[in-house]
Amino acid sequence: MGLPLFFMFFCFLFVCVSSLGVQLQIQDKYVVMENEMLQVTLSNPDGIVTGIRFHDIENLLEVGNDEFNRGYWDLVWSKAGSPGTKGTLDRIETTNFTVIEENEEKVELSFTRLWNSSLEGKQVPLNIDKRFIMLRGSSGFYTYAIFERLAEWPAFNIDNIRMAFKLNKDKFHYMAIADDRQRFMPLPDDRLRGRGQALAYPEAVLLVNPIEPEFKGEVDDKYQYSCKSEDIRVHGWISTDDPPVGFWQITPSIEFRSAGPLKQYLTSHVGPTTLALFHSVHYSGADLILRFPQGEPWKKVFGPIFIYINSLLDGDDPLLLWEDAKQQMMIEVESWPYDFLASEDFPSLDQRGSVSGRLLVQERYVSNGQYISANGAYVGLAAPGDAGSWQRECKGYQFWTRADEDGYFSISNVRTGNYSLYAWVPGFIGDYRYDFNITITERCDINIGDLVYEPPRHGPTLWEIGIPDRSAAEFYVPNPDPGYINKLYVNHSDRYRQYGLWERYAELYPEGDLIYTVNLDNYTKDWFFTHVTRKKDNKTYEGTTWQIKFELKNVNESAIYKLRLALATAHVSELQVRINDPSTKLALFSTGQIGKENTIARHGIYGLYWLFNVEVPGTLFFEGNNTIYLTQTLSISPFQGVMYDYIRLEAPPPCDSTKNSLFCIS
Template sequence: MGEGIVDRRLRAGPFECGMKCLQGWLFLLLAPSVLAGVELRGKGDEVVMKNSKVEVTIDKRHSTVTSIRMGRHEMVGGKPIYYSMGGGKGYRQPGGAEFRVVEDSGEIAHVAFLQKWRTGIPQEVDIEVHYVLTPDTSGVYTYGILNHPGSYPDGGVGEWRMVWGMPAKNEREWLMEKIRVDGLRDWEMPSPDDLAKARPTGIKEIIEITRGPRKGRFDCKYDFNLEYYSVGCWGHASDKNHVGAWIVLPSYEFFNDGPMKQDLSSASGIIHIHFGRNHYNGSGTRLVAGEAWRKIYGPYLLYCNEGGDADQLWDDAREKAAEERAKWPYPWVGDDELYPPAEKRGSVSGRLVIKDPLKPAVSAAGAWVGLSQPPPGGNWQFESNHYQYWTKAGEDGAFIIPNVRPGEYTFSAFNDGVVGEFELSGAKVKAGDNPAGTIEWNVEHPGKSIAWEIGVPNRRADEFRLGKDFFHGYVWTRFSEEMENPLVYTIGKSDPATDWNFAQGAYMKGGKCESWPWEIRFHVDQDYDRQGTAHLVLAWASTDGARMEVSVNGGHVARFYPKVGGGNALLREGIHAKYGYDVIDFPARELRRGTNRITLVQGRDSGPANHVMYDYVALELP
């Protein structure tokens, strides 16, 4: 393989520093450092950091990275790498910030930029952006700190992100032509010229490519929406030029809304990382006057590699992510209150056991278990102000949640095959080991038996028809081309992968939206209490602007709005937004022995955005 990949695995130690390193801004004005692996120097309105792998140039006026040079390659596009913030009164970038050198030791080059909030600036927080270079690291670490002193007024943060534009060799060719985020989306990007000549559509974020390798397809930044917890990195790479650029995550603790939350990642010519993950019904950060609050987002690594094809470079980036996770928390951050070192954090270990009386095969293998700090009555799906810690349980349900800040948390768990989740409040974590023992989750059901099920409870709609095509623009136009109105699904005969669509939206006919009823046909042969209550379980992967109507054998039994909604997941090309479920109770006498039908209507058809995505549907009998 190439030098970059080989050298990362055979990393040499730093050189010894032969002289005492001068500190601070005076040193930056006078001369570059003669250092043991890292050089830091001032250059007018720029500051330059350099090690054996990369040279990083930062614009002090705008707190942006204008250049990352790796050998002969420039890894930053026409626009600098920048942080930005939205929500409330408008967008904001941390320009005009106060610059300082945090460390210049020869082992670490660490600079920071602080933009204080003042009246007239949107989002009532201070923004501090940091960049850190260490010896022999092929890239630069960065992180942001938001600060809301108690003297600041009410405020909030919606979008909070970093954006890295990809370099082009010329108008016909990217330096890195391939996108790599997961196994479904790993294609070659449209060239800069292809994008410039693309045809606009009725949705401004979606364009139609008219030439090149993606001719006849749509292109959109939402094509690559990603559950960050499912990957350790994402980015771009080249088979032709043998270089790659990546976001590498050593931790997920600073992201909002838990492990299922997704947002933008890579896209044509760009890499995003969203900390406030505001798309798909993100919770946002809410702050009140008198509340003193700070949060650190990162550090994470802007990683550059070279020496292989796109897949080899992607493999290397994933190895780098695993390596960085093993280093977390980094000792060089230097703010023990905001970012406790390893010895001041706790590890929570235990074993989860799931017992489901109606589905005895369900186990805790692979369950998500986590710690969060939602407000009273809240849930981790809508929590942004604090940190969250999640891990997957092993085959026997055993888990270890490492590097947790001391405090009081809510312990939560969920797993494929189970509707709902387990929650235990008052979990106290101290520094060191915190054994939790065996935690037993006894799953409750509204009924005494399950008559039938459609799908698998996994908080996504990916097992249904078109569920592997959700990331293509205008996929909702295929519903009326490929499926009937009404949709008819027969229990025991129909296949969820072909006969139950991933989204129930509007049926398009002649360019207009029509209601699209879905009918479930089934037999009831078992004995049950006909004087009791039957229960239709509707678990949602996503709903937006939806009103549901349910009838049993032609008789109306419910008209309601799903408990969870928002996020525009269908138009934003997602396979889910926020999870929730509703249980519709109706008299069991509405059922008859033999053939029955339940009809589900998403009753709002003002546009294609109105939809539900089913995670799971079941009928439970008394």
């Protein structure tokens, strides 16, 4: 790919001589590919990136680590039937090396590992092909992998698939994952015993005696730097030494990631480490484990991603490297799908198709029956399934876009295959699914015209709490305990990423639980962002009951009211609903145990979306004051609970006065 314009201004620093092209050296234990910009060394035949030389820097990776712990693909797997989401880490050390293509313009290398029955129980039943590509004049390299299983192979599970780079800790101290999420970072040594104090779980460490005093009293936790998939396009690290150098991981497409554009993944964190996550159970739990029963074949291409390295002249502002990395990211996005991959499993542009249309919303109690443009709707193609199934789908490819202000959408560069079309619209509850599956063929351009989404609706709104956007961000997020601060998130829009906020609930409500009064309280100030357990003593916790108080002037005892409970996440929780009598042994409604998303502990503001529609007989309401009791009953740990997205109480549907009084709108 080409270089951004301002980066080309500094091209003389790179000695930009295109005549050399790409060169390849094959040694006994190593394979070295290099061009005018950099040199990349991989172990032979393991396929581990052991070194990246850039100008006068001998190795951008951490030479203090063993060679297998510098730049590597890995996965976590388990045998079928294994409980939970903890499995065996496999660093995917391959056994065979092949040169796929070698010329002055390009080198593509293949490192493969084949499975056979003698490896059963010892190695994940997959054939794996790791590819690495270097192009002439490119200040970086590409990597992708092809995973394949045969139908007759044994059943197994996969929890996580990723590519990791451990960078030189003496050089890379500044991390950037977004315009408003970048900072100087602690050293990995600061997390060690004597310098760091372990907190409620291993990932979170309080820095009590860091090497750099400025970090003293901060909490370091890799989950504080997670992002939703659609926003993870470029992230990485800057060395502020002269000359400044940047190391960036660029993901031009998210078609190969699991669970849609909202799924949250890790990015960069203390190490210095930069990650490319392709599949993970974070913020979703067991619902997103890749489960392969015997008899199911599977093949998927993960990537390519681009590892981009840039530099400036001595004395230049190192933050210009972030701006340049964003420009390079746009170049990579506009070049997708790449045309230089040798694998037949990666389809080129002319082997793909597209779908377009328009999505409208019909909500009779919002627009008097008129159509509303689905402004900003998420519209996507994923494996055929029920409405909303895309957020738990993890074996196939997904293709997403956002509708414009008039509801028009276009999904391009779609692989051939059979898909369902899904959507959800910010501002409205529920999920949309097009009635017919869509078959994508090469070069097809399908326009499916106007589609209409009718969100769940029973009757007019009596009251509502929150915004239906699948996030709890609009609710009250407290200031953190001063002893557990991450300075990045002080006065930040993502303040929910601070450590220990779950403990603030009991401090704010020491004598009883949250009580919210409709038309008096403000959910941005009076509705705590997460419904958590309460600590009884140092070892035990108890469930909590929140109250919603409201007034009804007229009650139709012969009719049904509807309570809409949209949850942004749940973790090992059971939410029960009672009306006006909290002592009733049998709840009107219970979710049963739901969720293993661990969003509370991992500083998230949403995980998986849950929508519950509770029918409330009018006989349970009073004319005048009423109370709905929401009880989260399960209470073994501080991390159990739910986050609400949106709550709405709907009146019974009004009767149509033009017809018989017994006829009402359904």
